[in-house]
Amino acid sequence: MMSSLDLRGRTLDVRFLRRALPRAEFDVTAALEQVRPICEDVEHRGAAALRDLGERFDGVRPGHLRVPRAVLQSALDRLEPDLRAALEESVRRARLVHADQRRTDTTTHVVPGGTVTERWVPVDRVGLYVPGGLAVYPSSVIMNVVPAQLAEVGSLAVASPPQRENTGEFAGYPNPTILAACALLGVDEVYAVGGAQAVAMFAHGFVDDDPDWGTVDGEQVSCDPVSLVTGPGNIWVVAAKRLLKGLIGIDAEAGPTEIAILADDSADADHVAADLVSQAEHDPLAASVLVTDSESLAEETERALARRVPATKHSERVTEALEGTQSRIVLVDDLDAGLDVVNAYAAEHLEIQTRDAGAVAARVRNAGAVFVGPHSPVSLGDYAAGSNHVLPTAGCACHSSGLSVQSFLRGIHVVDYDEAALRGVARHVVTLAHAEDLPAHGEAVTARFGDEVPQ
Numbered sequence: 001m002m003s004s005l006d007l008r009g010r011t012l013d014v015r016f017l018r019r020a021l022p023r024a025e026f027d028v029t030a031a032l033e034q035v036r037p038i039c040e041d042v043e044h045r046g047a048a049a050l051r052d053l054g055e056r057f058d059g060v061r062p063g064h065l066r067v068p069r070a071v072l073q074s075a076l077d078r079l080e081p082d083l084r085a086a087l088e089e090s091v092r093r094a095r096l097v098h099a100d101q102r103r104t105d106t107t108t109h110v111v112p113g114g115t116v117t118e119r120w121v122p123v124d125r126v127g128l129y130v131p132g133g134l135a136v137y138p139s140s141v142i143m144n145v146v147p148a149q150l151a152e153v154g155s156l157a158v159a160s161p162p163q164r165e166n167t168g169e170f171a172g173y174p175n176p177t178i179l180a181a182c183a184l185l186g187v188d189e190v191y192a193v194g195g196a197q198a199v200a201m202f203a204h205g206f207v208d209d210d211p212d213w214g215t216v217d218g219e220q221v222s223c224d225p226v227s228l229v230t231g232p233g234n235i236w237v238v239a240a241k242r243l244l245k246g247l248i249g250i251d252a253e254a255g256p257t258e259i260a261i262l263a264d265d266s267a268d269a270d271h272v273a274a275d276l277v278s279q280a281e282h283d284p285l286a287a288s289v290l291v292t293d294s295e296s297l298a299e300e301t302e303r304a305l306a307r308r309v310p311a312t313k314h315s316e317r318v319t320e321a322l323e324g325t326q327s328r329i330v331l332v333d334d335l336d337a338g339l340d341v342v343n344a345y346a347a348e349h350l351e352i353q354t355r356d357a358g359a360v361a362a363r364v365r366n367a368g369a370v371f372v373g374p375h376s377p378v379s380l381g382d383y384a385a386g387s388n389h390v391l392p393t394a395g396c397a398c399h400s401s402g403l404s405v406q407s408f409l410r411g412i413h414v415v416d417y418d419e420a421a422l423r424g425v426a427r428h429v430v431t432l433a434h435a436e437d438l439p440a441h442g443e444a445v446t447a448r449f450g451d452e453v454p455q
């Protein structure tokens, strides 16, 4: 079911590994040209484009683009108690972990009379994307909203695709569980817009002048542009984020899910197979990669996959993901070589299922999140470990982090020098200004000292 890649006996330098390691054929670059006209349409035609694109890509034409408050409340009222309890526990744990991420402002006394303060300031307004195509993701409401709220972002809006299966009061809106999760967290600005068009909506904003549908809760619907868009999504969502980056800030590119597992012969092959399948069920483009120095574990995992895959609910999607070019069983000489491979791959999720897993995990340098030992499967982190599940994919974990409170803050340096402190450093500023052939920079300092360089 999964093809093998035998790297035994090879020299594993990063350049070789970058070419050899599995990646999907259809990537973000390929999707960019497909989302460009979608984003331009939203920029130019606003609400009318959002309705047309909903009909085209989600199979349902939304009426109200913004979800009325009563519909959000009703979704929460109707939530099954078990599901509400699970969401609340997930929120509680996420808040515990994310509250510890809050940075405090620091003031450095560089010289007497001269300070630099680093102030951590939240962005003014953020757009949070919650996927809802092949699966629905109330857990992603939590992963987006909890850190944004702890960062004290003043204005936050959620977008998620309208669901064609919805009926009655929920017709044309996102999945009711997503609406309930928003209501649970006190988010009342929610849009029935998915995919690339949601990212474009957040970037450009819109005013809805539709005579039948343009008014919600007694007010004309309008979405103000945001400063930052965060959240996971499929390849088209990621492509739109990359396209519009600059106009908006984005978090990491959190696209089709990946799991890599570094395992030795102590690992349980059935657990390894279950975890590979668990993430493959997200998307036909999802990547599942096993890296092992044990031929027998590789063979047993294959046998376990042959049992599990036909029996799982989304068997077709899982099969496509596991058989795709992005998924492989990689054989290596030993765990050191395995670490080279997983560090070069930079998986969104990396499980360590080896002897002395903690020590092996400590040697991981590139991963969105690391799951240590036999009792920390990725799906624990997806829902209820307290960690964030919005994580960088496609190798971006070598330079980017998962979503956190920090993602919503900017560090602003506040420079405050008095005259004596400026006098003390003036000659160095003038020297550097001349070295860069930018003498006016130096003159801006000497102007304060009678056009002389103070000594």
Ligand SMILES: NC(=O)c1ccc[n+]([C@@H]2O[C@H](COP(=O)([O-])OP(=O)(O)OC[C@H]3O[C@@H](n4cnc5c(N)ncnc54)[C@H](O)[C@@H]3O)[C@@H](O)[C@H]2O)c1
Residues within 6 Å of the ligand: 034, 057, 058, 130, 131, 132, 133, 134, 135, 136, 137, 140, 161, 193, 194, 195, 196, 197, 232, 233, 234, 235, 236, 237, 253, 254, 255, 256, 257, 282, 283, 286, 348, 389, 390, 391, 392, 393
């Ligand atoms: N990396 C992470 O942190 C993370 C977390 C959760 C989920 N995910 C990933 O998020 C994704 C969710 O995907 P999904 O599809 O279920 O929901 P989604 O909401 O991301 O995508 C659905 C939208 O895709 C758009 N779309 C569908 N086909 C299109 C096409 N041919 N051209 C242009 N746009 C098109 C539609 O507008 C639709 O609304 C999965 O890939 C999953 O693995 C990633």
Ligand SMILES: N[C@H](CO)Cc1c[nH]c[nH+]1
Residues within 6 Å of the ligand: 137, 139, 140, 256, 257, 258, 279, 348, 382, 389, 390, 391
């Ligand atoms: N594994 C996903 C991150 O790539 C997150 C998720 C949400 N629901 C289930 N799984």
Ligand SMILES: [Zn+2]
Residues within 6 Å of the ligand: 257, 278, 279, 282, 379, 382
């Ligand atoms: Zn998952």
